[in-house]
Amino acid sequence: MTGRYRAVGEPWLRGERLDQLLVYDETHEVTKEYWQLLKETFMPNQAKNSVVLASGGTDSTLALVNAMHDNPGGEVHMLSILYGQKHKKEIEAAHNIYRHYANIDDPVIKNGSLVVAHRVIDMGNPFAGADSTLIDFDKGQPQLSYLEILESEGPSPTVVPFRNANLISIATAYAIINGCGLIYVGMHATDAHNWAYPDCTPEFLGAMANAIYVGSYQEVRLVFPLIWMHKVDVIKQGYALGIPFELTWSCYEGREKHCGLCPTCIERIEGFRQLGVADPVPYEVNVRFTL
Numbered sequence: 001m002t003g004r005y006r007a008v009g010e011p012w013l014r015g016e017r018l019d020q021l022l023v024y025d026e027t028h029e030v031t032k033e034y035w036q037l038l039k040e041t042f043m044p045n046q047a048k049n050s051v052v053l054a055s056g057g058t059d060s061t062l063a064l065v066n067a068m069h070d071n072p073g074g075e076v077h078m079l080s081i082l083y084g085q086k087h088k089k090e091i092e093a094a095h096n097i098y099r100h101y102a103n104i105d106d107p108v109i110k111n112g113s114l115v116v117a118h119r120v121i122d123m124g125n126p127f128a129g130a131d132s133t134l135i136d137f138d139k140g141q142p143q144l145s146y147l148e149i150l151e152s153e154g155p156s157p158t159v160v161p162f163r164n165a166n167l168i169s170i171a172t173a174y175a176i177i178n179g180c181g182l183i184y185v186g187m188h189a190t191d192a193h194n195w196a197y198p199d200c201t202p203e204f205l206g207a208m209a210n211a212i213y214v215g216s217y218q219e220v221r222l223v224f225p226l227i228w229m230h231k232v233d234v235i236k237q238g239y240a241l242g243i244p245f246e247l248t249w250s251c252y253e254g255r256e257k258h259c260g261l262c263p264t265c266i267e268r269i270e271g272f273r274q275l276g277v278a279d280p281v282p283y284e285v286n287v288r289f290t291l
């Protein structure tokens, strides 16, 4: 039993190249290299079942497809969490995406994996009192890009304090209880860019990965396959892998259509625009997708 209680961090975080991972890497080449190293060296015998934190958006849906592709024959559980956000559109979208993948049997898309569950956990309203426009019903969503927010106001008013640590922690408990060895999350480089969302950075996710590995008796690993990708890359890879973009929901507003004006709508539109393809979801405003 002695071995169980010794200091056992993630091998890739204990290594001599820790200093490189903890320095924010604009190109994400270091992070990418670490994932290859982790997958090839440390994870060959990892349990095949996975949990995907599913918010109904493009990023978590691509993380879901990554989970399917990485783990042929494994079970994939989708997990959505109510944390006091103003609307449930993202939960509905996540459920539609679950039904899509649970009901198709495309070997190219599913790689033999089974999407077996979509669980919604209501954690109450732990962020009550936060200034975040995602939480506070008295505050409207900003109608600015993330870059404009950064230049004019500093941290985005959409930030929910330490949210992802809470969501990932719940996913970890779910993973342990349900025999899943992997947790997939969809944070990407545009989230982390200029420290917009600190709980989306490689540094933060690496620290969470370490805590999860230690706190699960080394049974569970956190996987963040999009961390070196920008939004346009997410959409490009999503198209290549057949993601049903028409079922996804990104908007901070909870109306029938995407507003087209909030930061996440602007980011989504810009991603499609850079790729030169039209987003299939309807918008309240006219959007041009050609440059």
Ligand SMILES: [Zn+2]
Pocket: 250, 251, 252, 253, 258, 259, 260, 261, 262, 263, 264, 265, 266
């Ligand atoms: Zn919007």
